[in-house]
Amino acid sequence: MWHNHCMKAIQVKQVGGPEAMELVDLPVPQPQANEAVIKLAASGVNFIDCYYREGRYKAPLPFVPGQEGSGTVTAVGADVKSVKPGDRVAWSATLGTYAEYAAVAADRLVPVPAGVSDQEAAAAMLQGMTAHYLAHDSYPLKKGETALIHAAAGGVGLLLVQMAHNIGARVIATVSTEEKAKLARDAGADDVILYSQTDFETETKKLMGGKGVDVVYDSVGKTTFEKGLNLLRPRGMMVLFGGSSGAVPPFDPIVLTQKGSLFLTRPSLGNYIATREELVARSGAVFGMMAAGKLKLRIEHKYPLAAAQQAHRDLEGRKTTGKLLLIP
């Protein structure tokens, strides 16, 4: 084939800290029958990449990290009909995006429309589709309802606030700093609570005039779960989609009855893009919002591939409020 040359890639030979990631030369991958090879334009940097790097999630060693990318198809396997060389595509959930080229199963690739740049597409795949299933499927938020969104200036948070606002829901957001509060407000939050300064339960009750919210979107987990239940209206929905403060410990389900016949779900993205049809529809919907200017992504920093270590340090330092990208 025509890719007999080498490419630059980040490789993890032994799991560990950011320094476990080395810039190396690897052969450009060749497509299997069901795969396409893509020249990457951008790779997203996500917490899950850190988990693989440090060994909390397992991948056979050595491996190329990264699970989110966009670029242009350069070669396809014999059975691939859905894409052809030259197509602009994006994908998530396939390891190996911290590289100049990646081989990906063609049925995980989604088309990127003209109104969306490669970098925006890479930035939107995980967080954009997550925000989308949260607002539209885990709990189909409706105009006039109220959502409490924790970590509203986080990667998913800022997108979720915009989507909830666009639906016509009232958004109460929690954030840790004044700077983040401003970002949440700019994204469309109606009320923002600085949980480091005021108790979010007391404050939300005040804002709601004693009524409950329809849904709580909670990626914080351990420190927010119980109080979140106290803030739901009868028959309200707790969507627990992460645990940045630690995992919620086992709880007695009767609590859900006592607090008003509440509903709980603990979703993950994989189950909301399980079929090709749903993956294409969901990514298409997210790209559509972006192209129409209704969903703004904050790309905070772009790093060259060689600076992957720094990107992980910045992400793990939790000082970032927008998306980090690697540009090969």
Added chain:
Amino acid sequence: MKAIRVEKTGGPEVMQLAEVPLAQPKTGEAVVKVAIAGVNSADSFFRDGRFRTKLPFIPGQEGAGVVTAVGPGPATVKVGDRVAWSGVLGSYAEYVVAAEEHLVPVPPAITDEQAAAAMVHGLTAHYLVNDAHKLKAGETALVHAAAGGVGLLLVQMARAVGARVIGTASNEEKAQLAREAGADEVIVFTKHDFEEGVKRLTDGKGVEVVYDGVGRATFEKNLNVMKLRGMLVLYGMSSGPVLPVDPARLSEKGSLYMARTTLAHFTATREELLARTSALFGMIAEGKLNVRVAKTYPLAEAPQAHRDLEARKLVGKLLLVP
């Protein structure tokens, strides 16, 4: 008047027939002559102290009858109205004083027996199928204890919306009753593992919703028989309360949902209570919902009614006639 009285909590024998004075209705209250009172597992929980109330008390929370007096001031019911209720403690008696907001009108096509028998179980089945999980044609529901009080009504309602129903029952006789109510498949769980059965009957795909009034004994396996993003509705605990749940399990098993519900939250406003009751009575009047009465006891035999309820041998509603 005659009433059943509990002076201290305990077994069925603590329920004694007594002569007690009838209270006067206050504003917003009505006195109802009880035609029939329903017997529910919650009554046992109050009787044995698992649910708490002030002693002494008259048990029973469900019934049907006729208004005989109303309190001073404006009233929504009048003397002679046929009414039914749930959530009014004191129904094991000849008369009960009820807050008007709990009383719903009983249409002429519905007998007192049907009304009393349908309030708790019928309204529960109704919110489960219509609100806790909005069941749709083409979906598959797993209904545990499908020949139980709620179960038999739930099966009929699920069938009426066009869903496929897989029921579980403890013996062949109950399985037959669940089939007659419309269950497409019934698993006799004492002979066959229900997890295996549901997987086989759904080609490994699982069900959209599990309705579970059983609790502890079925919880773990329920998580293995649901489709991606499926819903587990826990509405009771006949086998004991579910042990603490790690929310991560819901994620691992496919972004599942769970709810732990109770009727009061689905009849919380007067509007919703009336709408739900009227839908329920409508189904009964049209012959779409058959309310099965297992046995009717005279008031004095309340202890025997509780014994029979707790033995779980009878199928259908138990009623007391004052």
